[in-house]
Amino acid sequence: MPTINQLIRKGRQDKPRRNKVPAMEANPQKRGVCTRVYTTTPKKPNSA
Structure with a gap:
């Protein structure tokens, strides 16, 4: 612990701030977070 005079x-x-996602640095438009990945079953009239 430094003294007040020090x-x-x-x-x-x-502390130097490090970028968490360096790959996105040159591509700001690609930045995004997927909250959920899922598939939906087709609704009744459209099913073949």
Whole structure:
């Protein structure tokens, strides 16, 4: 734990923020989150 004088002299160093999804960096339009993946059965009149 630094003393108050040490904090006044140097201050705290910020942690570098890391990107969680580096692949999306160049493609902002691809950004999205799938909340649910499912299939639906067709409704009655349309079934063959």
